[in-house]
Ligand code: NAD
């Protein structure tokens with residue numbers, strides 16, 4: 001395969017670090033760009049000595065110029081706890097960041113993949129969600145900086161494509177989990193695992209009947225590579241990527257208990273505002289376009305993630321989950 005120069009923004013984050021690792025393994029040259037808001041140098045430490053890997057500290061809200069063939073634009077905090085910490089900054093990262101990266105793609109004629117989210121469907125009235133569904137999003141709520149930010153990013157991708165012929169792709173990522181999530185990330189899988197390993201009750205927000213569909217990170221990265229490589233005519237239209245296995249938070253708590261080998265207790269907390277009641281991807285398009293479907297079932301992915309957190313917690317100086 002031809003060696004390409006690839007820019008990964010948000011490359012020191014959870015998904016980005018796995019993507020960088022895979023691209024290096026595939027023989028490419030990788031520039032990992034990150035402002036280290038939720039990303040960590042430690043996530044890419046093992047790649048630092050590689051001659052085809054470069055780490056650049058930079059904020060995507062500021063323009064930057066690289067001669068690259070491809071851009072994966074992942075920069076943006078993904079956990080509600082982190083994206084709500086500075087919501088104005090989250091909007092800037094999504095909107096100005098997308099403008100900067102699309103502008104770069106236009107200038108150097110790079111192909112670009114924009115990481116979007118299932119959150120563009122909001123609290124969905126259609127279930128499971130297909131790409132043709134326009135969503136049910138509160139434009140002025142606490143999640144809007146992220147949901148609407150990503151929706152504008154999608155708009156920008158389509159306009160740069162139509163107006164400037166930028167070769168762009170949009171991936172709507174559904175809840176993804178795995179090694180290198182932060183211990184204090186605040187998302188449900190890492191919270192539950194860290195709580196279970198500390199012998200604390202699992203914090204379920206609301207009655208725990210809300211559902212999510214959880215995709216293991218290696219499955220997601222495989223789909224990203226395939227979407228970037230895809231040459232199909234309608235590749236510019238959004239693609240859902242996630243695992244269609246759907247679980248209530250109560251079921252997830254049980255699965256985490258099994259994976260961690262502990263009996264879990266539950267601590268019900270208040271449900272955050274605008275928390276979507278259900279979410280499951282229809283992945284027909286990903287199957288047809290990319291020949292992709294997830295390979296790692298929840299029980300297996302959780303086992304691997306539990307092992308990661310167990311090793312991390314056993315290390316001195318570890319922090320504990322948001323709860
Ligand atoms: P993450 O928070 O671990 O990674 C995001 C990375 O972006 C971090 O390294 C962070 O430091 C960096 N970053 C944030 N703002 C930046 C800025 N202004 N400039 C440069 N770097 C910046 O989250 P993740 O789970 O790895 O998510 C990666 C991408 O995938 C995000 O765009 C997210 O919206 C999207 N996504 C993730 C999920 C999921 O379940 N993990 C679901 C849907 C969409």
Ligand code: UDP
Pocket residue numbers: 079080175186187188189191192203204205206210212249271272275276
């Ligand atoms: N959640 C929970 N306990 C936690 C963290 C989250 O019950 O400790 C719930 C949350 O209310 C939501 C679901 O788990 O219904 C998924 O939350 P997460 O933040 O992981 O992702 P998102 O809501 O963005 O899909």
